[in-house]
Amino acid sequence: MADLSSNFIGITSPNPFWLASAPPTDKEYNVRRAFDAGWGGVVWKTLGSEGPPIVNVSGPRYGAIWGADRRLLGLNNIELITDRPLQVNLEEIRRVKRDYPDRAMVISLMVPCDEESWKDILHRIEDTGADGVELNFGCPHGMAERGMGSAVGQVPEYIEMVTAWVKHYSKMPCIVKLTPNVTSILPPAMAAKRGGADAVSLINTIKSVTNVDLDHFSPFPMIDGQGSHGGYCGPAVKPIALNMVGEIARHADTRGLPISGIGGVTTWRDAAEFMAMGAGNVQVCTAVMTYGFKIVQEMISGLSQYLDQKQMSLNQLVGRAVPNFVEWQDLNLNYVTKAVISQDDCIKCGRCYAACEDTSHQAIAMSEDRTFTVKDDECVACNLCVNVCPVDNCITMKTLPKGAMDERTGREVGDYANWQTHPNNPSSHAAE
Amino acid sequence: MLERKVTKNSALAIFYLLIKISTCASLGQKNSKTGSLALSNSPLTPGIVAGRLPVAALADNFADHTPPLDRHEARVAADRCYFCHDAPCITACPTSIDIPLFIRQIATGTPDAAAKTILAQNILGGMCARVCPTETLCEEACVREAAEGKPVEIGSLQRFATDTLMAKGVHPFTRATPTGRKVAVVGAGPAGLACAHRLAMKGHDVVISDARPKAGGLNEYGIASYKSTNDFAQAEVEWLLQIGGITLHHGKALGRDVQLADLQKDYDAVFLGMGLAGVNALRAGGEEKSNVQNAVDFIATLRQTADKATLPIGRDVVVIGGGMTAVDAAVQSKLLGAENVTIVYRRGQEKMSASGYEQEHATSAGVRIVCNAAPVAVHGDAAVSEVEFAYTEDTANGLTLTAQTFRLKADQVFKAIGQSLTGAPDGLTLSGGKIATDAAGRTSLAGVWAGGDCATGGDDLTVTAVAEGRDAAEDIHAHLSARA
Ligand SMILES: Cc1cc2nc3c(=O)[nH]c(=O)nc-3n(C[C@H](O)[C@H](O)[C@H](O)COP(=O)(O)OP(=O)(O)OC[C@H]3O[C@@H](n4cnc5c(N)ncnc54)[C@H](O)[C@@H]3O)c2cc1C
Ligand SMILES: Cc1cc2nc3c(=O)[nH]c(=O)nc-3n(C[C@H](O)[C@H](O)[C@H](O)COP(=O)(O)O)c2cc1C
Ligand code: SF4
């Protein structure tokens, strides 16, 4: 069993799997059960200032998209921050942290954008014995209209300012949670760093409308015949989150800033991918909202088996893929692969054929008896057939060795050469 | 109830059946002792008697063999379809239903559209969903059969779609402008009905004559009860006739009440779809003894008897034959409460025309299958008491009887050794005992088409009869249009 114990900006936990600030971490009852199930830490459901609690809708607050067999792929919500009184939350936090000293207890906060509000809440958090705070600059609905959440997260100056207040009034580690609802994730990340953040966490949810009720002509979730946009999360957002995490991890100005990876983490493999892309740990929300707390057992066993097989420590995994995350112009244009269909595995559904014939490069031949074969002289190696084939690993990509003939272009596979030196590039300045 | 689903573990099923039978037997005795009217007979009662099983057991035995999918099950099943390119299941369907399309229509919540996709190719798609041997047709070809040995449940999904539409009483097709042409159709079985519907849709007027009191052909009189429950065959005929332009005459037999020459004279075209009304003989001594019956007649009676508790059945039943009819007669005998039911087939089991799935269905219902034996004599006084068989050898030179014989106790014998065409009108060329037709269904007589079991080609299945009826209608239509 690999050692999964984690130290993220000085906050230790038995494993790098935390629950993200959301319904699973909304109250003592949940969090105790989550810890009993094995979760390494939680980011408590976002707290607001003292005062009358937030009000949620009393109709449906979630929408979703599904894959085959109604597997939930994307979830959308219009829930706001905690709707329970601040004092109740604080007492619960204190009790749980006392009983689970080895688990990470981070408190998510969202208060109005003025110094007093932040100063006030921070002292009360410190009192609970919590390990750190996460600044929720992410919620894209409801709170943003009130000048909080993503309304702050979309303005780098505000991020920097609030982060600086937090660092000024508290010694606690401070994580800044970023919203993906921006054209580039880098300015907000840089602002957090300038403000003194110990880490960033991302992504929060993405503005979305999952579906439209075709009887009432209203976006869903529909509240009395109307719907507003919500925040999107779950497996469908993972690709967006991975890119953003990677961008921060590799950029010269943000490199080294610890990242807590969030967005669609569902299995140990997703977690490992986030960590390879630069995340020091991961946070999970939708997957537990879909399957319950127990999935952490698979995440623990899966990640530790993987690390054992690779003979790698958790720290060695973090950021391992970042050096290979490059720009398109850096890719080797002399790298040639061809799709290969394993006739033993093929079930003759013809999906690869339909995809390549109708929409790609007409590079798959279909015989009278439904044998599907790749025409090497047409295949551009786009990988579409691999992606549409229902049988895992039935179509694979073989790499042509250097010197081999690419039957499509009639050229031999040469040495590494990218777009920057390519003769077709008007602005290339070939080395020779 | 245990017989309703074909279990993979037939041995286990037989075991349970034995338990059930013994329970029933003791129950029967107890009741007779206490003078209760509930159940006086059991599987062990000698002779041919009714009410061998309690009413509830009979109801269960003859209930829907493959219960319909509910909406959730249909969604789950539909999600398994890969929407294959040039899908092999379509090729395997004799009526070429666009299976991936209709399944996608179910998956996207539009079963009515799915039903229309099905019915456009196969107007008896509802019945075919119940009776097609899918394990040797579409589902055998499904790529998920190759992938996991578990095909997409095409038959059940087809039923889900067609049942949904038919439950609304919706008929999704309309007639073209009437052409003024008249076509005579003989036989209201699957072939005749499919032909009539397609012709009516094209705007022609159709008059169907059928010898029997009810329409539907073997859908009404032949198919096993548990495949077509709740009078589905009649409901389907009524639904089909909603297209309009079809007149149906019952009790009118070709050769007896109507003559081909008159039909040719009075109509623009004639389609013959009269199935196989004759039954082959055993050619074994004693065949004429009482209680030796044609399996198809037994089944027809069974299908027309609503209260199965009134149907007499033997304690020891012997069924001779190796096809679907033999299996259906045997299984239904068992379901009525016969104690011992044996199918005896003259060649090896692999040559039985009943599919492996059907054979398993029989054995799991407790039917014994004896192969390589042919009947040589039927023994008994007035009524049969035993059948004597000789073992056979199936060699390159044909089937020969060996000197080894054995006898099976039998108080009832069903002959299921094939049906034959009877009363084919003069002047028609026959081939292999059936009306010779070309691919379009044309017979040797100009203006006369034929299809279904009575014609060459096809597999003697409901679905091939539908395909042939439909295709003949298209050819008739082309022919009539060209003449116009
Ligand atoms: C016991 C049994 C079980 C079967 N089970 C299945 C099954 O599970 N699945 C499957 O796919 N197939 C099954 N079949 C086969 C299937 O029923 C036939 O292939 C199909 O019904 C043929 O259709 P048809 O229209 O050609 O003939 P039929 O269904 O036989 O219809 C012929 C019609 O013509 C009428 N007719 C006959 N003679 C005359 C005449 N002289 N004048 C006027 N009308 C006449 C008859 O009354 C009948 O209505 C089974 C057959 C039998 C016997
Ligand atoms: C119902 C719901 C409520 C949420 N509430 C909060 C919140 O109060 N504070 C916060 O920072 N993020 C909130 N989130 C965002 C999650 O913490 C997380 O960033 C996002 O769901 C992406 O992770 P996932 O794909 O694992 O769900 C919420 C998400 C959901 C689904
Ligand atoms: S990789 Fe692309 S071009 Fe090559 S066979 Fe597959 S789909 Fe066609």
Ligand code: SF4
């Ligand atoms: S998609 Fe895959 S399984 Fe289907 S035909 Fe192509 S290679 Fe075979």
Ligand code: SF4
């Ligand atoms: S072969 Fe099977 S998976 Fe493919 S289209 Fe037909 S039913 Fe669907």
